Amino acid sequence: MGNSVAGKITKVRFLSAGDRALVVEFGDRVDRKLSEDVLRLNATVRSRALEGVIETVPTFRSLMIHFDPLVITRGRLELSIEGLLGDDSGSQIDTRFWHIPVCYEGELAPDLVEVAQLTGLTPSDVVAMHSGTIYHVYMLGFLPGFPYLGDLPAELSLPRRADPRVRVPPGSIAIATSLSAIYPYESPGGWHLIGTTPLRLFDLDQPKPALLAPGDAVLFQAVDRTHYDRIRHAVENSYEVESEPIPG
Amino acid sequence: MSPGLNVLAPGFHTTVQDLGRIGYQDMGVPVSGALDGVSLRVANALVGNPPAMPGLEILLSGPTLEVAADSARVALVGAGASLRIGREDPLVIPAGQSVILPGSEVFEVAASRHSACCYLAVEGGIAVPLVLGSASTYARAAIGGLEGRALRREDVVPLAVARASQGPELWAPTLPSAAGEQSIRVILGPQQECFTAEAVTVLLNGKFRVSKDADRMGMRLEGPLLQHRAGWDIVSDAIATGSIQVPGSGQPILLMADHQTTGGYPKIATVISADLAVVGRRRTGDPIRFLAVSVETAEGLYREQERWLAELIAGLEPLPRNRLDLTSLYGNNLISGVTTGIE
Numbered sequence: 382m383g384n385s386v387a388g389k390i391t392k393v394r395f396l397s398a399g400d401r402a403l404v405v406e407f408g409d410r411v412d413r414k415l416s417e418d419v420l421r422l423n424a425t426v427r428s429r430a431l432e433g434v435i436e437t438v439p440t441f442r443s444l445m446i447h448f449d450p451l452v453i454t455r456g457r458l459e460l461s462i463e464g465l466l467g468d469d470s471g472s473q474i475d476t477r478f479w480h481i482p483v484c485y486e487g488e489l490a491p492d493l494v495e496v497a498q499l500t501g502l503t504p505s506d507v508v509a510m511h512s513g514t515i516y517h518v519y520m521l522g523f524l525p526g527f528p529y530l531g532d533l534p535a536e537l538s539l540p541r542r543a544d545p546r547v548r549v550p551p552g553s554i555a556i557a558t559s560l561s562a563i564y565p566y567e568s569p570g571g572w573h574l575i576g577t578t579p580l581r582l583f584d585l586d587q588p589k590p591a592l593l594a595p596g597d598a599v600l601f602q603a604v605d606r607t608h609y610d611r612i613r614h615a616v617e618n619s620y621e622v623e624s625e626p627i628p629g
Numbered sequence: 630m631s632p633g634l635n636v637l638a639p640g641f642h643t644t645v646q647d648l649g650r651i652g653y654q655d656m657g658v659p660v661s662g663a664l665d666g667v668s669l670r671v672a673n674a675l676v677g678n679p680p681a682m683p684g685l686e687i688l689l690s691g692p693t694l695e696v697a698a699d700s701a702r703v704a705l706v707g708a709g710a711s712l713r714i715g716r717e718d719p720l721v722i723p724a725g726q727s728v729i730l731p732g733s734e735v736f737e738v739a740a741s742r743h744s745a746c747c748y749l750a751v752e753g754g755i756a757v758p759l760v761l762g763s764a765s766t767y768a769r770a771a772i773g774g775l776e777g778r779a780l781r782r783e784d785v786v787p788l789a790v791a792r793a794s795q796g797p798e799l800w801a802p803t804l805p806s807a808a809g810e811q812s813i814r815v816i817l818g819p820q821q822e823c824f825t826a827e828a829v830t831v832l833l834n835g836k837f838r839v840s841k842d843a844d845r846m847g848m849r850l851e852g853p854l855l856q857h858r859a860g861w862d863i864v865s866d867a868i869a870t871g872s873i874q875v876p877g878s879g880q881p882i883l884l885m886a887d888h889q890t891t892g893g894y895p896k897i898a899t900v901i902s903a904d905l906a907v908v909g910r911r912r913t914g915d916p917i918r919f920l921a922v923s924v925e926t927a928e929g930l931y932r933e934q935e936r937w938l939a940e941l942i943a944g945l946e947p948l949p950r951n952r953l954d955l956t957s958l959y960g961n962n963l964i965s966g967v968t969t970g971i972e
Contacts, residue, residue: 396819399899400927402869404819409864423655438654438867440891445867447654450902450928451935521657522865522891525770529865566770583656585760585772591656 393466395459396443400450403458406443411531411559415442416519420596424474425465433458439595440520441529476596480623481563481578483512483554483601484609489577492542496556496573499539508603510534511554511575516561518597526565526583526591530599533559545571552577554601576601579613580622598627632698632791634751636784637735640692642844645755645774645786646748646886647683650763654890660870661765661773661886664688664746664845664909667805667938668706672750674942675704675727675799682754683764685786687747688845689912691738692780696730702793703730705738707747708807708910713737726800726948727752729793743807744910745843753790767887769846798948803941808910812920815873815898816927820863823895824875828855832873832897837881837917845887848908850917854879855897865893871900871908883908883917901927903934 396404405422408415423439426446433453438445448458485493485508497504516530533556541557546569549555553564555572564570565582578601582592593599604612612620646669649662663669663686670680685692687707704727705712712728713719714736721739722728724747730736740747757764757775766774775784821829837852850873861877867890868874873881874894883900885908900908901922911917922930 397816397899397924398819398867398869398896399816399871400901400924400931402867402899404866406819406866411864436652436654438890440866441864443866445869447869450931454928455924520865520891521655522867523657523889525653525656525658525772527657568769583770590653590658590761595655 395462397455398445400455401448403446403448403455403462404443405446405462408442411441411519413517413532416517416595419444420474422462422466423595425468426462429465431458431461440522474596476594476598476627477624478598478600478627479593481580481599481601482604482609482612483576483578484606485512485576485603486606489606489609490575492573493575496537496539496575500536502536507537507575510537511556511561512601512603514600516599518593518595518599519560520595521591521593524564524566524568524583526593528563528582528593528599530561530563531559533561535559539573541571542573545569549574550577552579552582554578577609579609579616580620581616592622630697632701632788633785634701634788635695635697636692636780636782636786637695638693638737639780639782639784640687640738640740641689643685643687643692643780644766644768644778645683645757646686646765647763648681649886650761650765650767650773653761654867657890658761658770658772659767659887659890661767661845662763663748664886665707665744665748665805665906667906667934668746669748669750670938671725671801671805671941672704672706672748674945675706675725675801676702676750676752677794677796677799678750678752678754680942682750683757684748684750684755685780687738687740687749688745689740691740691747693735693737694786696732696734696736697785698732698788698790699792700729700731701788702727702752703736704728704750704799705747706750706801706804707740707744708805709741709743710747711739711741713739725804727798729798742912745808745912746909751788752793753788756787756789769887799945800948801941801945803944805906808912808915809907810916810918811907812918813904813908814901814920814922814927814930816901816924817898817921818896819866819872819899820895821897823857823859823861823863824897825856825858828857828897831855832881833919833921835918837919839911839913839915839917841913843913845885847882847884847888848911850881850883852917855881857895861895862893863895865891868892868896869899871905872896873898873900885909901930903927903930
């Protein structure tokens, strides 16, 4: 399996997740190039509105295609997808660059001091590094609107906490391994919490409930507690998050 | 006053469910929907609803409800379950037929040991607002259903129509099976290569049981442990309903309707479409054995199931008078609150 596209070879594996989901796997790493391949195929599949395809779920390294086996068999779907792998036409991805305010202070950053100790940095170094990086939204999962963002500066890379928290507050900005994330809801969680955003990551009152989408870019902006409280109050009423389209 | 069902007792875990929330998994929103979509579709057909209408999913023990409408036609589907109508000396109506309940009537859903879940459909449907296109309750993020949660005492389940239509009652000569002990058919993968060859053999030959740790997200299985070949964490990928993921403990977890959309544990096999409802009926302590089939076999079995279900729904019959003569029952005052809603 593979397709030659302008000299590039895109090798994929087709895996069955039961009889109604097909996994198109590009690799087994967290990797920007793999993510771009996944997101490009995702855009192409969606633009084609293939008969029998119900929905698609892009992840770090694979695309899951949910389909109705009464309408299309796995075999036929695999053939259609193979045909699309080298085809970029109509796969323009609309992505945005988001500025996300984060308060990295006090009770809103419960693990910041520990992360500084574990990484041998000062807390302000940790904040500077975390907020000085442009992140790629690899995928959403775990909870509605929960983004997996990468890549974290290597100096901040830590394993998950040995003792996961039972309750991580909503808005928590978390890091673990090579990734950062934002908890949209209160939930159990094993990542290190180094800040909190006043924004809502998932809001059913919005036409597009998840604030972020795979392929978007995120830059965190450190704000003080007063500013955090002000934005939080504004979010209760009406608040436009700062963002701009990423040129294709 | 808008029509509804007053919740006098909520049961163990009663939620509004339809056939699921489609199209939002890329945002991390699970599909949810009925654990046993087959039974929900039959229940809807019995009261004349389209198959995908929302009904009440009742897990383990049933609610007690009061009709706060002129009348309501209801049908229950779930192996061995029944409706117990009236406060004292209740009239027992078995699952698999429709019945009109007059206003103020009180009825209890008596769940059974034969299935983890049963479904109550109401003619016209349950009138909760659709959230992202579905009425299904996803309690973890408070999405859908009645305020995004399971029913509580003193809730009112809103109904779409205030009065039952005049058509005949229907019953189903055949019904979806009980939880049973038949093998659950799976397609191996997507990550069977993360496991030793023995682990795959153990999955397919071992005897498992549904543990106490079972809910709408998934059921942890007791039984032999499944050994990973090298490590148990993979780079997270998407999850399909019915996939069997195996965390570091080696104890498999069968992922159900409310499962997370993505996860970082390898999935050794996935239950086929035709057996998802069967798995949904299994209760804590029930046996689980797996049988591997090919994708083509699974596709054939699913077509067969859908044909069977279409025939079942097309074959629903008017209730024979001798099966339950409601007129005479009401005439004999066996049911309280007789007069309203019965024309």
